[in-house]
Amino acid sequence: MLSATSISRRSLPCALVLFAATIGFATTASADxxxxxxxxxxxxxxxxxxxxxxxxxxxxxxxxxxxxxxxxxxxxxxxxxxxxxxxxxxxxxxxxxxxxxxxxxxxxxxxxxxxxxxxxxxxxxxxxNGVAITKLTSNDEINNWDDICGKTVGVVRGSAEIDLIRASLPEGCLGTVKEYPGWTEMSLDLKNRRIDWLGMDYLGPSYLAAKNDTIAVLPDVRSPKxxxxxxxxxxxxxxxxxxxxxxxxxxxxxxxxxxxxxxxxxxxxxxxxxxxx
CATH class of the missing domain: 3.40.190.10 (Periplasmic binding protein-like II)
Structure with a gap:
């Protein structure tokens, strides 16, 4: 009588061979x-x-x-x-x-x-997502994209938003750009009016604005990304x-x-x- 170990691969049912091959491939891919x-x-x-x-x-x-x-x-x-x-x-x-x-x-x-x-x-x-204007709710001078021309904007250092914003604005519109390591430092300067608005995405600041009524995100979203x-x-x-x-x-x-x-x-x-x- 033949032992299980003496059965050749050729004698295995095709489905079983394919299953074994699939398992072997998955194991290899996982290991990779x-x-x-x-x-x-x-x-x-x-x-x-x-x-x-x-x-x-x-x-x-x-x-x-x-x-x-x-x-x-x-x-x-x-x-x-x-x-x-x-x-x-x-x-x-x-x-x-x-x-x-x-x-x-x-x-x-x-x-x-x-x-x-x-x-x-x-x-x-x-x-x-997209880019949007985040501002202090009390700032009545900024109500749309036209209003930010020449004003100081805060951005996260190394982020992609400023290039998307710059590309969506008329030439010469973008004012002074100040860079920050993250939201905490940037929002503090906004609160203290060292900057006029934040150049960020739409979804993140909208989440924060829902929890803090001192900031507002304007609904005109540009540069879908x-x-x-x-x-x-x-x-x-x-x-x-x-x-x-x-x-x-x-x-x-x-x-x-x-x-x-x-x-x-x-x-x-x-x-x-x-x-x-």
Whole structure:
């Protein structure tokens, strides 16, 4: 009588052979992306913690936000741990290039230069946003985009919003631009009237304005854009594994559940703007 170990691969039913091959491929693919991680079994994520509600410190003193929830879900579905490291925005993408992180999760705008860059891998959209004017509610001098010409604007250092704003304004309109490491410092200067308005996205400040009636976000949103995660340039298998999940979350409603939880409103992914070229 033949033993089980003496049965040749050729004698196995086709379905069983295909199943075995599929399992082998999945194991190899899984091992590939795990081999790329900085730390065994852990995705190291760079984030600011200062861009609510994308990434923030909650009332319990814990790191929280949309990006944090997305990366925890991704790590769980990939069967690995996740470790978050906080840094000012201006240091995050350079840190990714310098192998300080596997992923940057901090509302990264998918710009033309970033999509074409060989210094990072931008994933497919996980949210749709745009740029808007944030001001003090008491400031009656700013009621639309025409009113900000010549006025001082605060922006997050290294962010993409200022280029989007500049491109949407008439030549010579943009006034003095002051850069800040994050929301806390910028909003303090707005409160103390050292700057006139904030040049930021629409969704993040809208979340904050809903909790603080001293600031207002004007409803005229310009330069529709998409945002997502950025992955280290040499981590192609990791990027592919995460992007497959982002695609799945976008299609099955998981992303909109998290977007609604953190931003208070869903987005319509059927209206995703084309990638900038």
């Amino acid at each position: 992306f795990k081999d790329e991680l900085m730390e065994p079994g852990t995705i190291v994520v760079g984030t600011t913690g200062t861009a609510p509600p994308f990434t923030m410190i909650n009332d319990s003193g814990e790191l929280d936000g949309f990006d944090i929830a997305v990366m925890k879900k991704v790590a769980d579905d990939l069967g690995v741990d996740v470790e978050f490291r906080q840094l000012d925005w201006s240091g995050l993408l350079p840190g990714l290039v310098a192998d300080r992180f596997d992923v940057v999760a901090s509302g990264v705008t998918r710009t033309k230069d970033r999509l074409a860059s060989d210094q990072l891998i931008m994933l497919s959209p996980y949210i749709i 998409t945002q997502s995660l950025a992955v280290a340039p040499d981590d192609e298998e990791l990027a592919a594994a995460i992007d497959a999940l982002i695609t799945k979350y976008r299609e099955d409603g998981t992303l909109n559940e998290m977007i609604t939880e953190y931003f208070g409103q869903p987005v319509d992914f059927s209206k995703t703007p084309a990638d900038p070229k």
